[in-house]
Amino acid sequence: MNYKGLEINETAEGIEIQGVHDFDLVHIFDCGQCFRWLKQKDGSYLGVVGSKAVRVSFYNEKLFISGSTYDDFVNLWYEYFDLGTDYSKIKKALCKDEIMAKAVEFGHGIRLLRQDIWELLISFIISANNRIPRIMKSVETLSKTFGNEISSSEGVFYSFPKPEDLSSCSMDKIELCKAGFRCKYISETSDMIRKKAVDLGSLSDMDTAHARKELIKLSGVGAKVADCVLLFSATKFDVFPTDVWIKKIMEILYFKREATLKEIDIFSKDYFGDLSGYAQQYLFFYARETKIS
DNA sequence: TTGCAGGGGTCAA
DNA sequence: TTGACCCCTGCA
Missing domain, CATH: 1.10.1670.10 (Helix-hairpin-Helix base-excision DNA repair enzymes (C-terminal))
Structure with a gap:
């Protein structure tokens, strides 16, 4: 089967996509944009996206996604891994000095994942003055406590909770995720999102400065978190999150x-x-x- | 073994 | 502009 120039083989185990360029799982999952992919001993990654839990591996320009179908690829993975973007063009444009040439060469397989903006918002609120393993643990616990169970061939996983799941529960329960002083932010922001005090869906229609200002209205969101949310949800690309x-x-x-x-x-x-x-x-x-x- | 600094920022004073 | 803030890990 073929989708937008990519050859896809569907088997009982999953799908294999051929001819994927400018792609490296370590570069993608370790450049600070996501918190729900866990590296396995064999170099593959286990992760949860929406209601799907999969294992992905990459070898010889072939991307393998376990437990997925051609339809999943069309409806989710093509967008999620940003496979419609020509990164060689972007890299060429960025390599205008020696510093960038080195950085681009070093992370040549980076791709900006197109992630769910709500999940990113809570994840990056948790990231404030925090360490990555702890951020991942908190996101995982929130999902386990408030999300839905996902059974897959790779084991049992949990989807990320919805705004109403988090806004309707007590602080005691949110505090189970051990996010410390950020728990208050999670609760308040969930409440604001549920009440549509800020409409995440409308940010893409605003100019970047306006969208950023909207996000900063939320509890626990400053300039850095706002920029991360805009960038990693593929809402705005002209931001430069500075940590x-x-x-x-x-x-x-x-x-x-x-x-x-x-x-x-x-x-x-x-x-x-x-x-x-x-x-x-x-x-x-x-x-x-x-x-x- | 215990103790302490400090971390992918935000908020309030 | 500055310090406090949860919790946990790494290191002395």
Whole structure:
């Protein structure tokens, strides 16, 4: 079978997609955009997306997704893995200096996943002043406590809860996820989303500055979290989420001195323009993996 | 073994 | 502009 130029083989175990370029699971899942993919000993990853729990592996330009059908690919995975975007074009446009050329070469298989904006919102609220393993544990516990069970050939998993699941329950229950002072933010933001105080679905119709302002109305959401939510949900690509890693790498590689968040924001808009979000991902992965700072 | 610093930021003063 | 904030891990 063929879908938009990609050859797909469906078997009893799942689907195999051939001829996938600019794609590397480690680069994709380890560049800071997602919290629900767990690396396995054989290099494959187990993860939950929406109501699907799958194992993915990649080898020789072939992407394998367990327990999935051709229809799943058309309805979910093609979009989720952003397979319709030509990353070689983006990379070429970004490689206008030696720094970016190195970063792009290093994370050549990065792709920006198109993730559910609500799940991202709560996940990145949890990420504030936190560590990745703990963020993953909290997201997992929220799903186990409030989500639906998903049985798959790979085991039992849980979907991420809906806004009404989190807004209707007591603080005691939310505190089970051990997110500490962020539990209050989760509860308040869930309530605001349920009441449509902020409409996540309408953000794509706004310009970037307006969409960011809307998100910052939510409890526990500042500039950094807002930018992550906009970028990783594929709502806006001209944002440059600046955390401590990105700040350090920008200071070392570009500014050659200390710089404020505002300076970095202005620089990225001017220098990377509409591709700021992609640039951020290559730089983040480069900084993290090479421990450049 | 115990103790302490600090972490993918946000909020309130 | 600055410090507190949950909880947990890593390290002395």
